[in-house]
Amino acid sequence: MTVLEKLKSTGLLFDGAMGSMLMSRGMPAGMASEMMNIQKPDVVLDIHKAYLTAGSDVITTNTFGGSPIKMKSAGIEHLTEEANKMAVRIARQACSAGQFVAGDIGPMGNMLEPLGLISENVAIESFAQQAKILADGGVDLFIVETMFDINESLAAIRGIRSVSDLPIFATLTFAKGPLGFATIMGNQVAESMHILAGSGASAVGANCSIGSDLMIELATEIRNSVVIPVIIQSNAGLPESIDGQLVYPETPEIFAANISQIKALGVEILGGCCGTTPEYIQAIRKSIA
DSSP states (O other): OOHHHHHHHHOEEOOOOSHHHHHHTTOOTTOOTTHHHHHOHHHHHHHHHHHHHHTOSEEEOSOTTOSHHHHHHTTOGGGHHHHHHHHHHHHHHHOOTTOEEEEEEOOOSSOBTTTSSBOHHHHHHHHHHHHHHHHHHTOSEEEEEEESOHHHHHHHHHHHHTTOOSOEEEEEOOEEETTEEEOTTOOBHHHHHHHHHHTTOSEEEEEEEEEHHHHHHHHHHHHHHOSSOEEEEEESSOOEEETTEEEOOOOHHHHHHHHHHHHHTTOOEEEEOTTOOHHHHHHHHHHHO
16 A cells, blocks of 8 residues: 555554654754764664554654755765665664655755745755655655745755655645734745645645644645645644743643544644654544544
8 A cells, every 4th residue: 555545545644753852862952863863773763663653654754954955054964865865764664564654855944045045946956866865765755844935845846856756745834923824934825735736745734833722723724725635743832941941831632632623624644743752643543543
């Protein structure tokens, strides 16, 4: 069964956060998380296994910042291929039959022209380089996530499509203002979803930036705007700093209850973002069983 067949049959449950999980397991502050694929692959493997044990159908490679442009800004561009290759190898090792690996592609960390210094063609090429490594490594699909600029998301999709025909799930990150939900670049929900769907994405939606309670409202708007599958991965609430540590206020039970409401809207692909752990995924799995 392919990931799209699984999606059509039962829907999909993704995993939760990776960065905060790595930090809880000793990753130094300020370190690019992709380095853990090389230096501590056993730690990354254990996190993947924990999510799969909790009930995830899809785990996400530890490559959120793995594009050459992002790796260059971290001073480790020379490790781009190794870090991405290792990420897929580790994720594949964790999976059994019927479990899938999503190649994770996040923002470059630099804005596109004219607001930034990165041209569209350079961005497309950077994303294409990362996507080819991930595809050659054996991912089942791509997840283009946490984008706040529709144009950067489109550059990532075009880069992927230049090297692979695998399914692409694409999510933007929204905030709610006086005029409703929009990205910080001003991209509106319905228009953005239509554009992403028209670009060839197999599923579209939102992740990060807001908690699961407010995500119910956003998910409703997204679900009403497109006919293709929708993916929603919210934070466990807005973080609070307590004794120098970021703490997310939503418990696994509260989170799962809200995610159940999102599923009831007809959202086919669920998961977690910042602040979520295998306990949150397990709670979702139990609530939607």
